[in-house]
Amino acid sequence: MFADKPASIPKVCYEIFVRSFCDSNGDGIGDLNGIISRLDYLADLGIEAIWLTPVHPSPSYHKYDVTDYYAIDPEFGTMDDFRRLLAAAHERDIAIYLDLIVNHTSTLHPWFTEARKSKDNPYRQFYWWMTEDQIDHLGIQERETSDDSQVVYPWHANAGDDEKYYGLFYKGMPDLNFHSEALRGEMAKIIRFWLNEVGVDGFRLDAARHIYPAWDKEQSTSFWDFFSKIVGDAKPGAFTVGEVWAETEEVAPYFRNLNATFHFDLSFALQRMLITGRDEQIVDKLLASFNLFQKYNPLFVNAIMLTNHDQERIGSVVGGITAKMKLAASILLTLPGQPYLYYGEEIGMLGMKPDPYIREPFLWTGDLDDPQCTHWITPEFTTLKTVAPLSEQTGNAHSVFNHYKTLIHLRKAEPALSQILAPNLQPMRLGDDQLLGYFRPHVDRSLIVVHNLGDTEKEFRLPEDKSLFTEVLFTTDGMQENALLTGRLAPHSTIILAPARHSPAIENQ
Ligand SMILES: [Ca+2]
Ligand SMILES: [Ca+2]
Missing domain, CATH: 3.20.20.80 (Glycosidases)
Structure with missing residues (x-):
């Protein structure tokens, strides 16, 4: 499904x-x-x-x-x-x-305030409860931390209860x-x-x-x-x-x-x-x-x-x-x-x-x-x-x-940029790891994107088969209208290129 x-x-x-x-x-x-x-x-x-x-x-x-x-x-x-x-x-x-x-819910959610009252409360089963012995037996006293939770001990005491409840993120957030x-x-x-x-x-x-x-x-x-x-x-x-x-x-x-x-x-x-x-x-x-x-x-x-x-x-x-x-x-x-x-x-x-x-x-x-x-x-x-x-x-x-x-x-x-389903993306090797280039092929109009990741001006040269992409659609701060002519890209800047108009031969390149 x-x-x-x-x-x-x-x-x-x-x-x-x-x-x-x-x-x-x-x-x-x-x-x-x-x-x-x-x-x-x-x-x-x-x-x-x-x-x-x-x-x-x-x-x-x-x-x-x-x-x-x-x-x-x-x-x-x-x-x-x-x-x-x-x-x-x-x-x-x-x-x-x-x-x-x-x-999870809050410990103040009525489901939990009920659940914590007794083992036979109908809401008890909405949460995870175990005795120390069960937790030890399963070896789950501790958990490995994850990117989204640094909690190592996820079992929390409920006053007057021989069972603890499980709360992965924090004791105030019992897991459902x-x-x-x-x-x-x-x-x-x-x-x-x-x-x-x-x-x-x-x-x-x-x-x-x-x-x-x-x-x-x-x-x-x-x-x-x-x-x-x-x-x-x-x-x-x-x-x-x-x-x-x-x-x-x-x-x-x-x-x-x-x-x-x-x-x-x-x-x-x-x-x-x-x-x-x-x-x-x-x-x-x-x-x-x-x-x-x-x-x-x-x-x-x-x-x-x-x-x-x-x-x-x-x-x-x-x-x-x-x-x-x-x-x-x-x-x-x-x-x-x-x-x-x-x-x-x-x-x-x-x-x-x-x-x-x-x-x-x-x-x-x-x-x-x-x-x-x-x-x-x-x-x-x-x-x-x-x-x-x-x-x-x-x-x-x-x-x-x-x-x-x-x-x-x-x-x-630009359909080439906004296509979400069946993502359209191809690498473009520019021979310099401070330059990030990629191709966004699209039946309407394909685009080339080049970023200068570095903090110095960079020369870039498009691959031979992309040499007809000469229409500048965007440059950072509009400062580099000549970027394509000079083949130079300012630090941290970006250029987006489309095929020159009236070049139907390469529309689908
Ligand atoms: Ca307010
Ligand atoms: Ca959970």
Whole structure:
């Protein structure tokens, strides 16, 4: 059983960390009405889908530990606000993906407050419980840390109970146990509620690889079979994008049941490449990934990003250097796949761990009292001293913002760049590992992309069979209209080339 063909495949997506994006009522906390007020901004930028980090009631600032799957956290608004956000987004042809956390709940979720009361409580089976002896017998006291969880001891004591509960990420987030048919029934109701009664367009699925613990891992596929069937029956074509934070080989099987998964290997390869200034054979790695993914789902959607809310911001990864931030965007937005921008990346926001500081307030204006700017946290990295606010960037043709906007619109306008299914990509060897070149073949118009990854000007020469690609569609900062003539590319800059017009002979090259 494959995931259903999605009803639509948005070309450029945007992750909003809701608490930090835009405030509508002056309490300093981002909210749904704030997002509504910024939909025109996102539409103008070229965004076609929004992934909202969790909006359900939760005791934490990030809300990845849910206490009620059927409601909106009052800090963010009401269910009416959510419905208005959805309608307003749809008016602008923007899809909304809900972040659905099926791996765990909060310890304050009524299922868990019941489950922890006694062994014969009907909700006990919704979670994982074992005695010390059972845990010892299975040898599962400790776990190997993973990229997404550093927790070594996942079993947590429940006062007055000889059984412990399993919580992979943290003791406040007990893992759900989908061996329970009753739990599966509850989850099915939740899925149907959001797809059918509320009308979201899809889900971003948190911690998708951790649904069953390591000792029970072979059950994972059965869960996603179950999940995709419920989604497909409830709303054919609803979109699913999974967080499978693992090596590409482990990611691939999830495409059986999900439309898209985030390509973490690519994200880290891009980051290393931007730091070292040398190609990481990313084109070859991508082609190998595509081969693997299509074995599980010929309609796979490769969800690509520079970083997300769990990774240090790309602006900081590249040392705050504007030219490298632009290069990062140039690479992301010319590779095949479905790109996900992390809010604020488009204005060059900075941020390093711990987590709250990679999730700082969006800088709308230079006015510190701007009521739209959230202030739930005092930013350490993205301040008016380090980052130009959006209001100062919109009118500046050379701003990071206008670089993103230009590339997003070019991506959407050029079928060779925006093809998502059956990714069109070929390597182009330029004989210098500080140059990254690739070919995007397309029946309408094929394109060549060349990036200078290094910090010195580079000479480049196109391969013989590409010598007719002489129309310059894009150069970084528009500074190198002569780049093709001179064959020189400025540090950290990019050139995108199309075949000269009136050259039908090479259109399909
Ligand atoms: Ca607010
Ligand atoms: Ca789990």
